[in-house]
Amino acid sequence: MDNEKMGTAIVVTSGKGGVGKTTTSANLGTGLAMLGYSVVVLDADIGLRNLDVVMGLENRIVYDIVDVVEKNCRLKQALIKDKRHEKLFLLPAAQTKDKTAVKPEQMVELVNELKKNYDYIIIDSPAGIEQGFQYSIAGADRAVIVTTPEISAVRDADRVIGILEAKELHDPTLIINRIRTDMVKRGDMMSIDDILDILAIDLLGIVPDDESIVISTNKGEPVVMDDKAISGKAYRNIVRRITGEEVELLNLEANDESKFSKVLKLIFGK
């Protein structure tokens, strides 16, 4: 068809809960919209809706994803337009239904429909590896795995990588979230290289542990819009990499003028 796009659907997943999937989804979606792409961020965490509050759109919800698959409304009616970006939309999760409300086939159909009209579909997957996770990955072309430098998060990431591979969703990329340079420096936190060594997948980006994220979430404004925040910069870099641009890895020591910077470059590699 002449005017149809062929967008890309990217699922953001992690296995473990609380590593920053929703924050990442909101920032990737917003960041892509800032570059001028049309984007839908889709909250696939049915029963535990949260992407709406992270994006500051909780007051605008009328319909949700379950309404769409059950045909209580048209897809366009359920899409909530972002406050700040013309081409950014949220498809909210249902809060009162459970994860059996959407089947993988319905998800594939929905995502394919969205891909016709938008450049990127960012799917915020629920934690775990059960039903909710299964349908959230069903329509995705690519997967982004979020982890933190903790044993439990890396272990779960590894498990998810295995499942994605089995589901033919190849070559997921990794975001390492909440890195604390000071702890890495003294050997009390696994470094980027340590984690890459273990998971053996490509790095999409790193995000430092940053108070600005808490503050921006409090306000419902994704940190990617904050020019001053280092984590905002981190997300802007990640977004550019998603679009295919080559961007150097963020130097987390940029503000630290210590003599150790050379050594740190070694530690952080790349």
Add this chain to the structure above:
Amino acid sequence: MFTKKQEKSKNVAKERLKLVLVHDRADLSPRFLEMIKTDIVKVISQYAEIDEAEIDIKMTKMKKDGNSSPVSALVANIPIVKVKEKKK
């Protein structure tokens, strides 16, 4: 392995993680690995004397050169004490 004093906690984490992942990734039960080990020992013992206590067999994932997706591999570390004389 843990003889070094005052090991950095991140190294402890890494080692523990590696061990736990060996089993997570294997979809093979420890019992199954034990069976493989017994058979490998049997075969190699015909040719060489091996240090059975030091044998290490595990499933792991590794990246092959020129291939971006990791593949599963069975890694066996079998210390050979002495090669046996060829039997006639």
